[in-house]
Amino acid sequence: MQEKITDLVLSLKLSNEIQESYITGLEFITANPDYALQKFREIVEMLVSMLEKKNHLELVTKNLQERIKNLSVCQIISNPLQNQLHEIRKLGNKAVHYSNENSNGGSFIKERKQILTEKAFEARKCLISAFENVYFSIYGCIAAKETEAVAAGQQEFKDLIYSALMTDCYKTKLNAGVMCESIYNEIYADSPLIVSESLALQLKGIENHAIQFYDSACSMSANFDLQFRLGSDLKDKEKIIQNKSDVEALFRFASLSLGKEGLIDKTLSLNRLKSSAERGFVPAQAFLGTYYYAEGEYSHAISYLIKAGDQEEPLALRYLFYYYSEGKACDTNIEKALSFLLRGMELGNADCEALLGIEYHKGSLVDKNDIKARELLEKSIIAGSIIGKNYMILHFNNLAKKVAGEASKFGESLLKIIEERKPKPFRAEGKIPPNSLCPCGSKLKYKKCCKNGVSKKGSEIHLPWI
Known part of the structure; x- marks a missing residue:
């Protein structure tokens, strides 16, 4: 047994896939803590799958919370490990997919980033302990007497972009796209309400770079050479991309390019998004559900929102609340609508907490209670909810009037x-x-x-x- 190993070596002892996701999380932990938290949560799913496979457990649910609970009930994991996995899972639920509607108030965006950076480091510390405990659970011994954490937050924009331009590795292309999108969101958050022509062009250029990197990641991850050797007809490369590409690359390309008139064909973006969703990528299911809801295609919307909501996707839970409370898609069902907000709050999602606070202030779905409203909104803001922050400023404090x-x-x-x-x-x-x-x-x-x-x-x- 070794005296000391690094957390990177320990992650590799578990699997190559876990190490790759862990390295990505560490690289983005300060530049884009949202993305780091998402990666750490994905690692929890991998660890749970490893434990299930090792102990020949049949997968009865896709819900991560229930799967962790089942491992504990079957006495496969200890209470400390169960708590660690749940904690990382909850911290991962605080991450969000950025959108322009959320990028209001540059100072708060920076504050929120700081909040999430702290949460990401907290999740990382918890994850190292989980690595040690999972290793012991699988192999019956400890990997080393001490695990040393390597320096994190090393991702340099210029180095990453250069690497992405020179490499044929789709994961590097994907990471470069994420970095471009992160920079876009930061500049957009700091921009005035009415932007100058030069700033608009700068933002458009960065966004286009992100889309192009994501598109390259889609094409490269399809591995056309392998598909050709396997006898696939390369005449319809786009079909191969949709069927064989990395699901995250498909999702990120589609979510950023969908609706960009004159830049990317809407049908192409939508088909890639559908493919990612149908192949089980939960963020794509949630995003597609919100797209269909906005388009008024409610039967499609509810199908994808339920799939994603069952997998604890906060965006889906928010839109399920809208679905049953707004009266557009069906008759209002206040009890059911509120149950989705409460579910999101149980998972630690600040936006769901903010929405409940908003309802207490409005007094339309629940009895008006400004004390509860302020309490929930302030808690959501401390946790990083931009929805809560915007509402508190514009409505609760009568700024709108x-x-x-x-x-x-x-x-x-x-x-x-x-x-x-x-x-x-x-x-x-x-x-x-x-x-x-x-x-x-x-x-x-x-x-x-x-x-x-x-x-x-x-x-x-x-x-x-x-």
């Missing part, structure tokens, strides 16, 4: 300025010959100007800021 009031005052001032600058018809005190120059100073004949009560002078109004 203040803004509307200021806008109203501005509108009144503008109308007053315009009214003052409107040309006033010239009123002659005596009879003026029709062919004489008009006294208003327009340099037109009186008959073509103020004779009929309409002055041509100052007919163009120029406001000083236009």
Whole structure:
């Protein structure tokens, strides 16, 4: 038995796949803690699968929480290991897929990133202990007397981009896309409400780079050379991509490119998203469900949302709440709608907590209770919910009314300025010959100007800021 090993070596002793995901999580732990948390949660699923396979357990549910519980009931894992796996799973539920609707308030985006970075390091520490315990559970001995954590957060943007441009490794391409998307979100969060043309072009360029890296990851992970050797017809490469590519690459390409008019064909993006979802990638199922809900295709929406919701996907739980509370897809079922929010809160999702706080403030689905509303919203904000933060600022603190009031005052001032600058018809005190120059100073004949009560002078109004 070794005296000391690193956490990277320990992860490799468990499996190559676990080490690869662990390295990716460590590389992004400071640059994109959301992604790191997602990777750490994926590792928990791998560890649970290893334990199930080792002990010949039949998979009766895909729900990770129930699978961990089942391992404990069967006395395969100890209580400490069970708690560690649950803790990492819950921390992973705090991660979200970014979208423009969530990128409001640059300072809070930075605060949220700091919150999630701390959670990611917490999850990493817990995961190292889980590695040790799973190793002992499988092999009946400890891997080493001490496990040393290597330095994390080493991912440098320029190095990663260079590597991605030079390599044929699809995972490096995928990581480069994630990094570009992370940078896009940070710049977007810091940008003003109305962006300049140069900033808009910068953001568009970064977003395009991310899409291109994801597209390359899709193509390379399909491994056309292998498919050709296996006798596949390469005439329809896109079909091979949808059937054989890495499901995360398909999802990330589709989620970022879907709706980008003139850049990527919508059908192509949607087909890749469907493929990822049908092949069991839970984030794709949730995203596809939200897409169908927005499009009004409710029968498709509910199918994918339920699949993802059963797998503890927070985005799906949020939209299941909308599905049963908004009355668009079906008759409202308040009890059922709220059950999805409560489920999300049990999983540690701050956005679900924020939504319940919002409902207590609105008082439409539950009895109005501003004390509970404030408590839930503040807790969600501390946990990093942008939904909670935005609502607290815009509605709970009546900022919306203040803004509307200021806008109203501005509108009144503008109308007053315009009214003052409107040309006033010239009123002659005596009879003026029709062919004489008009006294208003327009340099037109009186008959073509103020004779009929309409002055041509100052007919163009120029406001000083236009």
